[in-house]
Amino acid sequence: MLNRNTFRLFGIVLAIVLAAASGFGFGTPVRAAADSDELPQIIARTSPSVVAIIGKPTGGKADKGTDKDRYDLAHGTGVIIKSNGVIVTNAHVVKSMSNLVIVTSDGKSHTGKVTNLDEQSDLALVKIEAAGLQTASFADPKSLRVGETVVAIGTPVSFALRNSVTVGIVSGIDRSVNDQYRLIQTDAAINPGNSGGALVNMKGEVVGINTLKYSEYGVDNLGFAIPVDTVDYVLKHFEAYGKVKRSFLGLKLEESWEAAVGLPSDDGLTVSHVEPGSPAEKAGIEEGDTLVSIGGKAVDTTVQYNEVLKQYLPGQSVKLTVQAGGKTVTREVALGEEKSEDARQTDNTDNTGLNTDRGKTKIGDSSQSWSMKYPSGLIKQFQSADGTVVRFADAKGDFTLSVSVEDQGDELSPALLLKTVGELKMGTILEKQYVKSGTQPYAKVTGKLGGMVYQIRLYQDHDKLYTLALTYSQDKENGTKAGPNSYGDLLDSFRTVFDRQDAKLKDIAKKKSGGGDEVSNEYGLTFALPDKWNESPYRDDVQYSNDTMSQGISIEVTSQTTGDTLDAWVKRDKTDFEETFAPSYRETSEVKQGTLDGMESREVTFSATMGDKWESIHRVYLVKEGYKYKFSIHYPKELKADETDKLLGTVISSIRLDVKKMDAGVGFIQDEQEILDKNRTIRYVDEDYGYTVKIPETWTRDYAEDYDDSQFEKGGASFYTFTGGYFAVDAEEGTDWQEKAAELNDGHEKSAEADADYKVKAEDVSLLGTTVRKFTVHYSVKKVGYEETEYVLSRNGKVYVITTRLNDAVHTEANAERLNKAVRSMVFGK
Structure with a gap:
């Protein structure tokens, strides 16, 4: 991941092109070495230690209608570090890759297995079964200079271009573009597939492992490599512990504005978060403190922070200098260990190899009952959810072919079949006929539309009608006949049968999926x-x-x-x-x-x-x-x-x-749950109806007309809801609260007469400084029991009805008390 601050520095959105992915990047001109005779000798010495890596991509959200197994491959590069077949490469190259094949510079293929992987440094180890391999020689990290000539060796863009060489210079060192460790900047062309390859100096020594480049319109000659000191650090940990053991403080740090935009800074790093129970918390470091140095070494950027921590192992003690409360203090911390996934991966290989369809010469659909020849370049582009429509394309882009199947009630005569296929024509018809010869008759139409030529065939087999549609571009030199002649064998191989016993036949029938996207x-x-x-x-x-x-x-x-x-x-x-x-x-x-x-x-x-x-x-x-x-x-x-x-x-x-x-x-x-107080209230003022009420902050204010209760249809109610209950205040002009109470009482009595389960109790109580008629109802609607209370009173020329409801399921002491408090909080104005 790129340093977020780097995006601000350049002022444009720059995309990282990770070389394991397929695609194309922007190339850069190849520089000539100072000595043109020296360069071939250096390449000849170092190329044997560079390998090409290819495999099947795994993971991610794949297009379920697409099937590009044989051509959808990922590739990258690696560097041999041990003669018995230990290879270093980028973690992003092999992390999501299965069925690894490693090709050495002499063209020999080997099966590879990932043994160690560390995403934070973007380094991994791959092992092949081999002996006597030429290993790379690593340079002294202190000898690297800006401006010296370097060579990048790798597998850019296509696996067919493995062991390609580009030349440039070291553009910069100590670059911080990934918020983890320093990188080397170079203008040697690094394109998709170069990742994991060697960046070599003019002594034939590896100075870095190529890892990424910037790719954006107008941005050229901007690639990066992992320096050999970081490579050496990771490899030593792999060998000693099987993974990288990183020291852990438990701090989240923010850089100063100067550091963020690339200006020199000695302001240190601000502590934005201290993980609970971490070594930093135990040492008394708090949010807002400024981390100045670790072990006496200044840390002004997060990259410096990570670089310094590389020098320590978990369990060791280190002195931190921090600024806290305006004072500079030193804290001694016993370092913890950063949690990480097991860096040792299992063998992610199936039995199909890179070519998942090896040995398959025919393709078809067992559920739709058809099959045909399977050319090596045929790729399934689309398949409908029910499998009735499939579209194929040639890997080189020469043609597309679709197969569709539909139910057909009555069998069509040859004439009607020909008429039907003729209705599918586009542009100029070149040929139309009913073909009886061969194992299966069909009707076809061939035509031309602009520069596109097509042939459509209709096959009939009892209750199914099969449509084949082939399209291709016109051959300007040989005319339109070149197409049918070239693709005739493929079309003629189509059959409305599927032989389940044929081991050479690939079945693309839709199977029920056990999981979603x-x-x-x-x-x-x-x-x-x-x-x-x-x-x-x-x-x-x-x-x-x-x-x-x-x-x-x-x-x-x-x-x-x-x-x-x-x-x-x-x-x-x-x-x-x-x-x-x-x-x-x-x-x-x-x-x-x-x-x-x-x-x-x-x-x-x-x-x-x-x-x-x-x-x-x-x-x-x-x-x-x-x-x-x-x-x-x-x-x-x-x-x-x-x-x-x-x-x-x-x-x-x-x-x-x-x-x-x-x-x-x-x-x-x-x-919000951390600072939430369910009993804290907020005061609502209803100026139109002359009252205020205190409602818990957690309740939601709704509109009465949206609630399924006819007594609130007049729209004068304030309405507040919570899980399993509500509080409402309705008001109307007048002073005869007893008349309103009688009206409500009649309704309750009718409900009780109609349903013995409807229980109501009426009583006069003293509340809110006056006499109030109180109705308490208990009932159940569709097995949901509730208690509803109505308070009827008159104040300041208005009759108020205060209603509370609490479902039995949430009838807790706390909820009941909140409702009662809301009622008692009512204050009526003039």
Whole structure:
């Protein structure tokens, strides 16, 4: 990831081109070495230690209608560091790559396996089974000078261009473009595929491992390499520990404005967050302090900070100089160890090799019952959800071919089949006929539209009609006949049968998917959705759901404040849930402790009902680098256990977090629950109806006409809702509150006569400085029981009806008291 400050420095949005990905970058002119005879000798000596890496890309959100297995390959470069086949490359080259094939400079292929990987340094090790390989020689990092000539060796753009050489100079050293470690800047052309290759000096020594370039219109000659001191640091850790053991302080730091824009600065780094329980917190470092130096070495930028920490191992003690409260103080800290994923990867290889369709000479669809020849360059571009339409293309872009299948009730005669295919014609018809010869008759039409030539064939087999449509560009030299002659074998091979016993036949029939799309957001989170889930436009609290909204997921991201912990966070949610629902209407599972994507996690299921249906919410809590991530997956409690396990497993097992991919604009996000006081009130003034009332801040003000209750239809009510209840005040001109009370009483009595379960109690009470008629109703609507209380009174020429409702499910002492306080807070003006 690029340093966010670098984007500000250049003033334009620059894209990183990571060389493992396919695509094209902007090339730069090749410079001539000072001695043209010397350069070939250097290349001849160093090229044997540089290898090309190719494999199948894995992960990410693939187009489910596309099938480019044989041609959708990723590639990069590596450098041999041990004669027995140990190769260093970039982590981003091999992280999402399977079926690795390593090709040495002499053209020999070897199967590769990733043994160690470290994303923060962007370095990885690959092992091949070989002996006697030529290894690279590494330069003294202190000898590197700006302006010296360097050579980049790698595999740019295409694997066919492996061991390509470009020449340039060292444009700069100590560059900070990734917020982690320093990089070397060079103007030697580094293009997609060069990543992981060698940057070599004129002694034939490796000075760096090429890693990235800037690619943007108007930006040239701007590539970067990992210097050999960082490479040596990572390799030593790989050998000693199997991973990079990084020291950990638990600080989130901000650079000064000067450092952010590239100006010299000695202002130090501001502490923006101290992780709870971290070594820094134990040493007394607080938010707002300024970190000046570590072990006596100044740290003005985050890159300097990381470079200094490279010199220490977890467990060692180090002195930090900080400015706190206007004073400069020294704190001694026992360094912790940064949590990281296991740097040793498993072998990610299947049995198909790079060519997943090796040995397949025919292709077809068993469910739609058709097959045809499978040329080596044929790529499936699109397939409809039901499999009735498939479009292919040639890898070289020479032609496209589509196959569509539709049900046909009656069998068509040859004449009608020919008439039907003729109706599909475009432009000028060159040929139209019914062909009886061969194993299967068909009707065809060939035509020309502009520079495009096409042939459409209709095949009929009982109740199905098959349409083949081939299109290609006109051959200007040989005319339109070159196309049919070249592609005739492919069209003639089409059959309306599928032989399941034929091992050479590839089946592309649509199979039911067990999972949905992978989604990502601006917080660096990625996870998989269950099958057929989509983004939800209807509920603010749910981001993704199924079609019926019976199942869904929401994601909440907030900042972790000093002193807050994972367990304290879960406890707040648990307390809030138990204070919201009465005991008989709620269930809470045990809190499950674990790890997820290398992070400590907590999981708990909350289930509740209003009296009818139970709904469960399974929550996953994660904390990383100053941010809290909460996943809430809701579903009906009665969902079968195996379906629940599948639902939760699909989402939870796929959760990945990469804070490096967090949007640059994400800052501090307050967790409202931390500062929430449910009993704190806010005063509302109704000048039209002459009263004020104090309402809890957590309640929501609504409009009475939107609520399904006819007594509020007049629109004079102030209406406040919360989970399972509401508070409303209605007013009308007049002073005869007893008449209004009698009207309400009649309605209650009629309801009680009609339904024995409708219980009502009427009484006069002293409240709000006057006599008030109080009605207390208890009833149940669709198994949802509730208690509703109405207060009728007259003040200042108006009759008021104050109504409170509390569902039995949320009839807790706290909720009842809040409603009573709201009633007692009423103050009536003149």
